Amino acid sequence: MRDVLEGLKGLDTEAIVQRTKISHSNIVKMLGRDFGAFKKVQFFGFISILEREYRVDLHSLREEYLEASALEQPTSLHPEYFLGAPRKRSLGKLWGIALLFLVGLVVYMLLPQTPQTPHLVLPETEHPLIVKAKEQLEAARQQESLEENNTQYPEPIMPEKMEVQSGILEPETNATLQEEQAVAPIVTAAEKVMTPTPSNVEAELVLIPSRRLWLGIIDMDDGTKIQTVTQDPYEINATKRWRMVLGHGYVEVRINGETKTYQTPEKLWLAYENGRLDELDAETFRQQNGGKSW
DSSP states (O other), X not given: OHHHHHHHHHSOHHHHHHHHOOOHHHHHHXXXXXXXXXXXXXXXXXXXXXXXXXXOOOHHHHHXXXXXXXXXXXXXXXXXXXXXXXXXXXXXXXXXXXXXXXXXXXXXXXXXXXXXOGGXXXXXXXXXXXXXXXXXXXXXXXXXXXXXXXXXXXXXXXXXXXXXXXXXXXXXXXXXXXXXXXHSOHHHHHHHHTOOOOTTOOOOEEEEESSXXXXXEEETTTOOEEEEEESSOEEOOTTSOEEEEESOSOEEEEETTEEEEEOOSSOEEEEEETTEEEEEOHHHHHHHTTTOOO
């Protein structure tokens, strides 16, 4: 083995570096038997590369490394043996954080608890009030999605108790609802929109949403604004001029027996006049609505 190692020493170190891709400093340390400069995996890896590239047997050099490592191990002060100290400090910090968390949890459990809102506790079968609250939140989310270009839009008017049937809102009469109606006259406007078309008139305008839909309608003749939430077909007086904002575009529109289908998750702006339905962009809608987005 010494002859093999001496033969390698006789070669140009740079040539060995180019052939094995081992750094110059590591080649010098290996040939000089500086075993303390290498870890076992690293040293054995370099030995395997030399054996493969030069077709030599350096088994004895491996044994020398193991013997030298065994002699150095009891008194070795290699830095890796001190890596445990920072870890212990880190574990101490983690235990401290965990202890603080447990103390905070105990204090929280001992404090008087405020009543929880129904929608925070979900039983296996949801209470009707929870379902209605979720529907109201969904309608509010669709209304908020109408905000564009830093323009603030009015919050959707969603009474606490409201039934939606075939596009007609039937809120209960109470003081809170009366205040909300003063902001947006839903009932009066809805009655106006739902004016039935005489049987001898063929004009027809019906919105058929595929899922729950927030709908805002503007009467272009007198400026009346109506908003509602529905999942059922919603019939509109086809003899008037309308501008409409839909919270999403999963909807069919039936006009005089013909059906237009929209399939988009984005909000939809529509213009209806004289039996013609056109899709608008947000800017055009705003211009036709006196500079207002809704």
